[in-house]
Amino acid sequence: MTAEIGHLALALALALAILGALLPQLGAARRDPALIAAAVPLTIGQFVLVLIAFLALTWAYVVSDFSLAVVASNSHTEKPMLYKLSGVWGNHEGSLLLWALILTFFAALVALLGRNLPARFRARVLAVESMIAVGFLLFLLLTSNPFERLSPPAVEGMGLNPLLQDPGLAFHPPFLYLGYVGFSVAFAFAIAALQEGRVDAAWARWVRPWTLVAWVFLTIGIALGSWWAYYELGWGGFWFWDPVENASFMPWLVGTALLHSAIVVEKRDSLKSWTVLLAIIAFSFSLLGTFLVRSGVLTSVHAFATDPARGVFILGFLALVVGGSLTLYAMRAETLTAGGLFEPISREGALVLNNVVLATAAATVLLGTLYPLLLDVFTGAKGTVGPPYFHAVFIPLMTPLFVALGLAPFLNWKRADLKTALSRLWIAAVTALIAVTVVAYLTWGGPVLALLGVAVGAWMIGAALTDLASRLRQGGRWMRLPRAQWGMSAAHIGVGVLVLGITGATAWNRESLEVMRVGDSLSVGPYTVRLENVAPVAGPNYTAVRGVMVVSEKGRAVMTLYPESRTYATPPMTTTEAAIRPTAVGDIYAVIGEETKGGWAVRLYLKPLQYWIWIGAGLMALGGVLSLSDRRYRIGAPARRKGAAHAA
Amino acid sequence: MRLKSLLPLLIFLGLAAVLWVGLGLKPREVPTVMIGRAVPEFDLPPLDGRTQGLASAALRVPGVKIVNVFASWCVPCRVEHPQLSALKNLPGIALYGINYKDNVADARAFLDGLGDPFAAIGYDRSGRVSIDWGVYGVPETYVVDGDGKIVYRHVGPISDDDLKTKFTPLIERLREGA
Amino acid sequence: MALSPARARKRRRLGVVIIAAAILGIAVALVLFALRDTVVFFFGPSEVISRLDDPKLRLQERRFRMGGLVEEGSVRRLEDGKTTEFRITDGPGAFTVRYTGLLPDLFREGQGVVAEGRLDDKGRFIADEVLAKHDENYMPKEVADALKKTGHWQGESEAKP
Numbered sequence: 001m002t003a004e005i006g007h008l009a010l011a012l013a014l015a016l017a018i019l020g021a022l023l024p025q026l027g028a029a030r031r032d033p034a035l036i037a038a039a040v041p042l043t044i045g046q047f048v049l050v051l052i053a054f055l056a057l058t059w060a061y062v063v064s065d066f067s068l069a070v071v072a073s074n075s076h077t078e079k080p081m082l083y084k085l086s087g088v089w090g091n092h093e094g095s096l097l098l099w100a101l102i103l104t105f106f107a108a109l110v111a112l113l114g115r116n117l118p119a120r121f122r123a124r125v126l127a128v129e130s131m132i133a134v135g136f137l138l139f140l141l142l143t144s145n146p147f148e149r150l151s152p153p154a155v156e157g158m159g160l161n162p163l164l165q166d167p168g169l170a171f172h173p174p175f176l177y178l179g180y181v182g183f184s185v186a187f188a189f190a191i192a193a194l195q196e197g198r199v200d201a202a203w204a205r206w207v208r209p210w211t212l213v214a215w216v217f218l219t220i221g222i223a224l225g226s227w228w229a230y231y232e233l234g235w236g237g238f239w240f241w242d243p244v245e246n247a248s249f250m251p252w253l254v255g256t257a258l259l260h261s262a263i264v265v266e267k268r269d270s271l272k273s274w275t276v277l278l279a280i281i282a283f284s285f286s287l288l289g290t291f292l293v294r295s296g297v298l299t300s301v302h303a304f305a306t307d308p309a310r311g312v313f314i315l316g317f318l319a320l321v322v323g324g325s326l327t328l329y330a331m332r333a334e335t336l337t338a339g340g341l342f343e344p345i346s347r348e349g350a351l352v353l354n355n356v357v358l359a360t361a362a363a364t365v366l367l368g369t370l371y372p373l374l375l376d377v378f379t380g381a382k383g384t385v386g387p388p389y390f391h392a393v394f395i396p397l398m399t400p401l402f403v404a405l406g407l408a409p410f411l412n413w414k415r416a417d418l419k420t421a422l423s424r425l426w427i428a429a430v431t432a433l434i435a436v437t438v439v440a441y442l443t444w445g446g447p448v449l450a451l452l453g454v455a456v457g458a459w460m461i462g463a464a465l466t467d468l469a470s471r472l473r474q475g476g477r478w479m480r481l482p483r484a485q486w487g488m489s490a491a492h493i494g495v496g497v498l499v500l501g502i503t504g505a506t507a508w509n510r511e512s513l514e515v516m517r518v519g520d521s522l523s524v525g526p527y528t529v530r531l532e533n534v535a536p537v538a539g540p541n542y543t544a545v546r547g548v549m550v551v552s553e554k555g556r557a558v559m560t561l562y563p564e565s566r567t568y569a570t571p572p573m574t575t576t577e578a579a580i581r582p583t584a585v586g587d588i589y590a591v592i593g594e595e596t597k598g599g600w601a602v603r604l605y606l607k608p609l610q611y612w613i614w615i616g617a618g619l620m621a622l623g624g625v626l627s628l629s630d631r632r633y634r635i636g637a638p639a640r641r642k643g644a645a646h647a648a
Numbered sequence: 649m650r651l652k653s654l655l656p657l658l659i660f661l662g663l664a665a666v667l668w669v670g671l672g673l674k675p676r677e678v679p680t681v682m683i684g685r686a687v688p689e690f691d692l693p694p695l696d697g698r699t700q701g702l703a704s705a706a707l708r709v710p711g712v713k714i715v716n717v718f719a720s721w722c723v724p725c726r727v728e729h730p731q732l733s734a735l736k737n738l739p740g741i742a743l744y745g746i747n748y749k750d751n752v753a754d755a756r757a758f759l760d761g762l763g764d765p766f767a768a769i770g771y772d773r774s775g776r777v778s779i780d781w782g783v784y785g786v787p788e789t790y791v792v793d794g795d796g797k798i799v800y801r802h803v804g805p806i807s808d809d810d811l812k813t814k815f816t817p818l819i820e821r822l823r824e825g826a
Numbered sequence: 827m828a829l830s831p832a833r834a835r836k837r838r839r840l841g842v843v844i845i846a847a848a849i850l851g852i853a854v855a856l857v858l859f860a861l862r863d864t865v866v867f868f869f870g871p872s873e874v875i876s877r878l879d880d881p882k883l884r885l886q887e888r889r890f891r892m893g894g895l896v897e898e899g900s901v902r903r904l905e906d907g908k909t910t911e912f913r914i915t916d917g918p919g920a921f922t923v924r925y926t927g928l929l930p931d932l933f934r935e936g937q938g939v940v941a942e943g944r945l946d947d948k949g950r951f952i953a954d955e956v957l958a959k960h961d962e963n964y965m966p967k968e969v970a971d972a973l974k975k976t977g978h979w980q981g982e983s984e985a986k987p
Contacts, residue, residue, distance in 0.1 A: 277656060315671060318664070326656050330653045330654045330657050334650065349841075352845070356846045360850060364857055382867065383866055384865070388864040389860045389864040392859070400849075601928045
């Protein structure tokens, strides 16, 4: 019964979404206040109905209702409750429902917090959100109904998949979706602005916090996914440039560009049509990512889960939304008048550089991701481009951006003097130089490119700290800085830390593979690892062999590692549980494999600075949160600020 | 409307066209060297509580034989079940099953719940025999001719459409040839 | 040096446009250069044999992927205990592959594999990555992707007809 309620709620939500996409637009065109006012209740109604559907599906998982096909395929009575819940979105149908839930939730937030927006403008924004909701709800109901019954019902679920029972995997998709869908708000604002022919500072103050919310979630989601891949997959890698990762990375790159160009619109009333275009592209990449992942165009076309009808539907929807909005852009972009002028060397100029590089980077990722498809379509040959392509393109493209990132906060708006800015940065330059010298001495004979990474990483951290210090102490007095300033500094330091982490973990990665007998030793970097024992262990639903490895440094034992290789019975599958321990140098990472020739195949990695990657990503997300908490950028802030002014 | 503003749209249209063509690319069949070869030698025990297992001898007798590799933990196997029941009812067909890496109680519950379309089932606990057949995953379905040679292999669940366009014509052709 | 406002505006815009165009130009050059050298083609063994001397392809100098089935009876461990030699076949042709490292759990004779690497001067294919083909259909997409990364390659888009 609950399932039928959920199904009905979805159908009703679709009806409201269709009305919500049409009526407010009609009202805005005819200046009919009643139709304009209808936007708010229609939007909130959609959210309530989709929430009911989501709760109905969640309930089916909680009580293990195996008469529902998705529950039968993805859950199991013996699954821990936490993973029953995460199972709700751990599959195609459920993840789309979560997507729709977040979409309508954000739209409802805009409806509730947007009282200070001009009524017509808000009606148009909500109408665009409703239109996107129509697409997703139709997709759910027509091709991916989560409430489909199985007849006869299954006795037991089939979803006891061990790989899925992992917090990193269970919780990174919701963050990614919050990010993807968050860009829909910026998108809706962009479309409404094109329709109204107006983009101004107030518009940018609305778009920025929403973009920031989406960006923070996306950053966390990507970092969590990368972290999961790192500890779960047993290869020591944290980024594979595979289509699924790229699908989340492309909107992140464009979103980062949008974040920065919105500043120019807000402060200088410039770059307006470009910012609108970025807002459209950021969400387009979110939809494209969904298409690539869900349609099977790039990965297995053969898997049971991919249904050609789904691919056709998403592509059609993509063409409608992206094609439609770009057509609108082509027709209306001219009406957005250019604003403040600036010299190439200026804060605006640096932000333009940021935008051009990030947008180009997103385009190169897109090209690399679609390359197998392009090759197949145009030449019929089979081929892929892997990490070498992305490295060859990214390193030269990003280096100038990173140099400019350190410099930009020292440049004035409109027109700046490069010499003055550089003269204030001598400490950062010296820091970078010392870092390079020390590292070059320590890693003599290592990859030269790593020194470039160290240089730009140290430069960015040094410059961000210098900037922070010079703003904190002005004219001999300590200043109170706005949170947004702290946020920017944290995020920029985070980029520096991230670059150092990536450099360390890839350039000085040590790895050794040996067949080890009990008692054998193997050294990796400064550490010696001795295989003390290998013993079988029984888990609740698996059997495993567990290695006991003692790690010593200069003859002194420093830690013990317990890597496992687990074998599950149903479904039959083997997983490796890597043992990972951070040390002062970096992570030690051990994997035990199959028994062979009387020994065990053992893989050991030393990944210098690996955890700096997570710290860097964390700092970036923290920076976003700090900026969001700044009263000037709080969502709906213009209204509150007015109130605050009255109170004061 | 200037070209500059039109450019994003044009780029997107090109991209959409490529994606459209990409959607239409046929997924390539899994390569197998087993087509045209005799069925591998094997002798599988029955599932507990049943009398008849499955051995290669049963596949060498005249007539068209179909071998379906399945498991209770496999959702697509559940999906293709009605099509298997339809296959069984085609005239002059013997439908056999190989139960792949399953546990006996689950497999029996699966067959009791959905119905057992198979004339006999071999229980391949370790999956070794299925490997000899070149099985990549479940479900897979093989068509064996009157000489005991594998003539067709179907990967993934059999859809209604597969039944009409692939299995039925092939089986008719084999029966006429025999 | 007094410029009219209109000309000043044009000059400023030009500066920004030139920077943007330069970055785009560099990016296009990088992409083209990178693509030429980093594309990893996929072939079956018989195709590798027939195209060994193709001057346009330069197979001897590039990384590529080879996919097919592990030939029955061809797998042997070499003395060092961690190098495996086997032959990949696609029916008409077969090619010897050498791989040092942990083979994926699903690597078996008669099963599908994809190996990535280069030819050595003795004409052997030295793989530095071997993915076993694995296509248990019950898997949700997310797991399939994870398995793909662990080396349990799954998917048809790269397989030859």
